[in-house]
Amino acid sequence: TGMVTLDPGFVNTASCSSSITYIDGDAGILRYRGYPIEQLAERSNFIEVSYLLIYGELPTQAQVEDFSQKISRHTLLHEDLKRFFDGFPRDAHPMPVLSSAVSALSTFYQDSLNPFDDHQVEMSTIRLLAKLPTIAAYAYKKSVGQPFLYPDNSLGLVENFLRMTFGFPAEPYDLDPDLVRALDLLFILHADHEQNCSTSTVRLVGSSEANLFASISAGINALFGPLHGGANSAVLEMLEKIRQEGGDVEAFVRKVKNKEDGVRLMGFGHRVYKNYDPRAAIIKKTADEILGKLGGDDQLLDIAKKLEETALADDYFVERKLYPNVDFYTGLIYRAMGFPTRMFTVLFALGRLPGWIAHWREMMKDPATKIGRPRQLYVGPASRDFVAIDER
C-alpha cells in the first residue's frame, strides 16, 4: 500500500533484484554473470553459457561434460507427446505449437513439478534444455510435412537440432561446421537479457508458484509478439517488401518518420539500449562472413546495410536514440541457414531458454519474492445504480 505510481510498460520500475545479467543501455554494455558478451561470443559456446547463466559460474571440464551428458539423455519426446503434433493444422505457426508442447510437459513429467524441490527443479531444467530443440525441430517438420527424426545423442545440442530439422531418415545428414558455429553464436547472443517482456512473464507466472514448464510456456507466448521475439521475422518481411517495391530505402525511411500507417523500422530501437546494441554489433561483424559462407541473399543484406546507414544519419533516429537491435541482422542469417521466416522466433526461444530458466530459479530461491501483483489507477465510472434491462 502507500502511494500507487503509474508506470506503463514498467519503464522505471524494477520488479526484482537479479545477479544474472547486467546491461548498461547508454554505453551499449551487456554481461552475463559479469562476463562481457563479446568474450563469451568469441571464446565460449552455448552449452557453457547455459551452465553459466543457470548455475552462476563457468563450468569446469568435468562439469560441462556431465551437464551435456545429462541433456543428451533427455532429448527424446514421449511417443504420446510426439502424437500431439498430429493435431495441429499443417500451416500452424511453430511458436504456439512450441508453447503448447512445453505446456504439455507438465502432464508428462508430474514428478518434476515442485518448484521448491531442488532435485525436481534440476530434472525439469534438464528436460527443458534437452527437449525444446526436439520440439522445435518437430514443429518445423510438421509444417513441411516431413517425417520426424529421433534425436542422435552422439551429437551436441546445436548439431542435433540442425539434424532433426534439416535431415531425413533415409539419408545421413552432413553437418556443416560453419552453420553449427553460427547458430551456436546466435544462441549465445540471445541467451539472456534481464527483465525483458518474456523473462518478466516467466517470473510473473512463476511467482504464483506455477511449475517451470508452465512458466516457460507463458514466456514463449510472450516472445511470439512482433515487438519482442517476432521482430526478427518482421525485419525480413520488411526487407522483402522494400525490395519488391524497387529497393527505395529513402522512401521507406520517410514513411517511418511520417509514421504512415504506424510503420516502424523493425529491428531498430530498444527500451534499454540508447546506443548500438552490442549483440547487433557482434552479428554485424560476423554477418558478412557467415552470409559469405552460407550463401546468403546479398540483395537483402545490401538493403539492410543501406537502411541502417540512412537511419543512423537521420535526425528522427538520432534524436530518439534508435539504433539497430539484435534482430536487425539475425533474420538474414537464419534465412541463409535455410530456416523459413516463421521459424526465426522459435530460434530466439531456443537461445533464450537458459535465461528464462536461470531467472525462474533465481526467483524461487529469493526470500524477497512475492506473488507478482501490480496495482492500477482506476479511471472507470464512479459508483452508480443498476438499471433494469427494459429501462436501458
Ligand code: CMC
Ligand atoms: N521505428 C520508428 N520509430 C520508432 C521505433 C522504430 N523501430 N522505435 C521507437 N520509435 C520511436 C517511437 O515512435 C517514439 O517516437 P515518438 O516519441 O515520436 O512517438 C520513440 O521512438 C520512443 O519509442 P517507444 O515506442 O516509446 O519506445 P519503447 O521503449 O516503448 O519501445 C521497442 C521499444 C523495441 C518496442 C521499439 O523500439 C520498437 O517497436 N522497435 C521495433 C520492433 C523491434 O525491433 N523489436 C525488437 C526489440 S530487441 C529484441 C527483443 O526484445 O525481442
